[in-house]
Amino acid sequence: MTEVALQAVELVRRIEGDVAHTLVNGIDLAVNKGEFVAITGPSGSGKSSLLYLLGLLDAPSEGEVMICGQPTSKLSESERADVRLTRCGFVFQFHFLLPEFTSLDNVLLPMRAAGKMAEGEMRERGLALLSSLGLAEHANKRPNQLSGGQRQRVAIARALANRPEIIVADEPTGALDTKSTEQVFSILRDIADHGQTVIVVTHDPALAARADRRIHIVDGKIAEIAMRDGGELVCEGVS
Amino acid sequence: MKLLFNIAWTHVSTRVRQTLVGMAGVAMGVGFTIMMAGLMQGSQIDFLRQLVDTMPHITIEDERRSVPTQPAEQEYAAVQMADIANVGKRPGIKYPESVMSSLRSWIPGDVAPSVKTTAIIDHGGARIGITLTGIDPRREVHVSKLAAQMREGKLDDLSRAPNAIIIGEALAEKLGVKTGNTVLLVGGQGTQLNSTVAGLFRSGLKRVDESQIYSLAGPAQVMMGQNGVINQLRLRLNDPMAAQKVAAQVEAQTGYKSVSWQEANADLLSTFTVRDFIVLTVMGAMLLTSSFATYNIISTITHEKRQDIAIMKSLGMREYAVRRIFIIESVIIGVVGILFGWILGYLLCYGWSKITIFNPLTGTTVPLQIYYSAMHYVVAGGISLLCCAGAAYFPARKATRVHPVEIIRGAS
Ligand SMILES: Nc1ncnc2c1ncn2[C@@H]1O[C@H](COP(=O)(O)OP(=O)(O)OP(=O)(O)O)[C@@H](O)[C@H]1O
Ligand SMILES: [Mg+2]
Numbered sequence: 014m015t016e017v018a019l020q021a022v023e024l025v026r027r028i029e030g031d032v033a034h035t036l037v038n039g040i041d042l043a044v045n046k047g048e049f050v051a052i053t054g055p056s057g058s059g060k061s062s063l064l065y066l067l068g069l070l071d072a073p074s075e076g077e078v079m080i081c082g083q084p085t086s087k088l089s090e091s092e093r094a095d096v097r098l099t100r101c102g103f104v105f106q107f108h109f110l111l112p113e114f115t116s117l118d119n120v121l122l123p124m125r126a127a128g129k130m131a132e133g134e135m136r137e138r139g140l141a142l143l144s145s146l147g148l149a150e151h152a153n154k155r156p157n158q159l160s161g162g163q164r165q166r167v168a169i170a171r172a173l174a175n176r177p178e179i180i181v182a183d184e185p186t187g188a189l190d191t192k193s194t195e196q197v198f199s200i201l202r203d204i205a206d207h208g209q210t211v212i213v214v215t216h217d218p219a220l221a222a223r224a225d226r227r228i229h230i231v232d233g234k235i236a237e238i239a240m241r242d243g244g245e246l247v248c249e250g251v252s
Numbered sequence: 253m254k255l256l257f258n259i260a261w262t263h264v265s266t267r268v269r270q271t272l273v274g275m276a277g278v279a280m281g282v283g284f285t286i287m288m289a290g291l292m293q294g295s296q297i298d299f300l301r302q303l304v305d306t307m308p309h310i311t312i313e314d315e316r317r318s319v320p321t322q323p324a325e326q327e328y329a330a331v332q333m334a335d336i337a338n339v340g341k342r343p344g345i346k347y348p349e350s351v352m353s354s355l356r357s358w359i360p361g362d363v364a365p366s367v368k369t370t371a372i373i374d375h376g377g378a379r380i381g382i383t384l385t386g387i388d389p390r391r392e393v394h395v396s397k398l399a400a401q402m403r404e405g406k407l408d409d410l411s412r413a414p415n416a417i418i419i420g421e422a423l424a425e426k427l428g429v430k431t432g433n434t435v436l437l438v439g440g441q442g443t444q445l446n447s448t449v450a451g452l453f454r455s456g457l458k459r460v461d462e463s464q465i466y467s468l469a470g471p472a473q474v475m476m477g478q479n480g481v482i483n484q485l486r487l488r489l490n491d492p493m494a495a496q497k498v499a500a501q502v503e504a505q506t507g508y509k510s511v512s513w514q515e516a517n518a519d520l521l522s523t524f525t526v527r528d529f530i531v532l533t534v535m536g537a538m539l540l541t542s543s544f545a546t547y548n549i550i551s552t553i554t555h556e557k558r559q560d561i562a563i564m565k566s567l568g569m570r571e572y573a574v575r576r577i578f579i580i581e582s583v584i585i586g587v588v589g590i591l592f593g594w595i596l597g598y599l600l601c602y603g604w605s606k607i608t609i610f611n612p613l614t615g616t617t618v619p620l621q622i623y624y625s626a627m628h629y630v631v632a633g634g635i636s637l638l639c640c641a642g643a644a645y646f647p648a649r650k651a652t653r654v655h656p657v658e659i660i661r662g663a664s
Contacts, residue, residue, distance in 0.1 A: 109560075109562075109663070113262035
């Protein structure tokens with residue numbers, strides 16, 4: 014039996030005001046634990062907007078996001094922050110590392126903010142994460158002393174720091190070369206294979222092809238879902 | 253908290269110049285405030301000390317504050333007396349010795365009798381109006397610092413020569429007289445008395461030094477034309493600040509008008525109140541403006557760190573925690589600034605105390621009196637720290653309110 018890690022119910026996100034716009038327009042989605050989902054779609058279709066909603070970074074206008082079966086729409090902003098801290102890890106196109114901190118300190122940041130582990134334990138975990146991403150010798154470098162791919166891997170390590178159930182990534186390879194892209198892909202795949210749920214927005218067909226499921230979004234709606242069936246992703250039209 | 257402090261520290265330590273400017277601002281504000289407080293309180297305390305040393309703490313005079321109820325009024329309620337002179341004849345204090353011994357039994361200090369009258373001092377064509385106080389040298393030492401203020405001669409010299417007087421140095425200078433010279437005293441009734449200057453004193457208060465002279469009780473009574481009269485009792489208290497309270501009690505007990513030194517100098521003391529108010533306002537404004545640089549720095553940092561703020565919030569750090577980072581930064585700036593401000597304040601006070609200045613009140617050149625008080629340092633530091641925290645709070649609140657999605661969208 015598969016366990017649902019993340020579920021979106023009738024998710025709508027509207028922007029009111031002079032430039033009224035519906036970013037996300039009624040999305041229903043259930044993602045299983047350990048599943049690797051790729052979200053694709055044309056530019057401006059609402060992929061990022063959907064991802065912010067799924068990661069509790071943004072609040073929906075209508076509908077509900079359930080994390081491990083718990084509804085989140087009634088949570089206060091601080092409670093949502095706590096959920097982000099411990100249950101969701103974010104990776105963005107831009108690395109967003111704190112420039113004054115070393116790789117290790119950046120990875121330690123969410124652990125320190127959560128304050129659940131002893132300092133020694135945190136450092137141990139931070140170093141383990143960095144070396145699992147091939148960054149062992151870069152632990153004490155600051156972001157401006159790292160390459161783009163390395164920075165992005167530090168950002169992934171930071172997202173993993175508090176062992177979140179869900180990792181959401183918005184075009185994590187958008188600014189990387191082929192080799193780094195390949196590295197990041199395998200890392201994300203690996204994370205999913207180890208039981209964490211990964212949802213990644215990408216324009217890269219190669220990455221999308223390695224996902225368990227590909228969700229194609231057009232105009233804030235799901236247009237097409239492709240499921241892995243044996244080796245290949247097979248399209249299922251959405252009515 | 254350690255994390256927040258770490259982040260705050262990286263922010264300030266990577267902006268050495270800006271941080272130093274902020275610290276310098278705080279240090280200046282605190283330093284100059286401490287200096288002003290020390291100068292102001294120093295001069296005030298110095299002045300009050302002179303006042304308190306020179307004047308009796310309480311003066312009891314043979315006068316009543318209001319017209320006593322007349323016998324006719326007491327007998328017949330309908331009769332109302334008007335136009336009764338309150339000043340007219342002042343017969344002196346009745347039974348001064350028994351009044352004094354009864355006062356001595358309870359006042360925390362001592363009391364001495366004196367005879368006060370006015371006269372004109374005439375010497376070589378110069379005629380100057382003065383107040384003549386007839387004293388008892390043995391008792392005087394218990395109620396005034398006159399003995400200590402003597403520059404030439406001693407109090408006892410009053411009984412060495414006939415009609416001897418002690419006059420202020422300033423008056424002597426004005427008249428051009430020296431110890432041993434003879435001057436002419438002219439009383440209200442035209443009584444004339446040849447007096448020998450037996451000594452000179454200096455109280456430091458110009459108005460006393462120029463117009464107050466002392467003799468034994470006898471010559472003063474002669475000048476008044478009322479033999480054997482004591483018209484003034486002067487009190488000295490162990491605690492001069494209690495004078496107002498004690499004066500009221502004395503007045504209630506004796507019925508005679510009792511004036512505390514505070515009442516006698518009410519006009520001077522009220523100008524102090526106004527001055528205090530002005531100086532406190534200026535010091536408050538100084539401390540406030542000294543935190544402007546800090547406000548500026550925190551505004552700049554929060555602006556530059558918008559992305560970091562967004563990412564910290566998106567990672568799940570609470571808004572108030574992120575806000576606290578910037579308040580910690582300004583507290584770091586504030587605390588270091590305050591420490592330097594304390595040093596600066598002390599050095600400024602020390603510097604001022606080396607400067608001598610002409611004091612028009614006393615007519616002398618003296619070093620500036622500085623009052624050193626830990627309270628000045630604590631209060632200036634405390635207010636400054638509050639100003640810094642406030643200066644950080646507002647830009648930090650504004651910056652950390654921003655929704656992280658807005659920044660993240662803007663940056664990718
Ligand atoms: N604050 C806003 N006000 C109005 N419209 C907005 C706002 N934010 C985003 N949009 C619009 O919402 C739509 C969806 O944006 P979103 O960033 O989710 O697209 P996307 O699928 O991630 O595109 P891309 O692939 O280019 O990143 C876009 O058309 C965008 O112009
Ligand atoms: Mg996008």
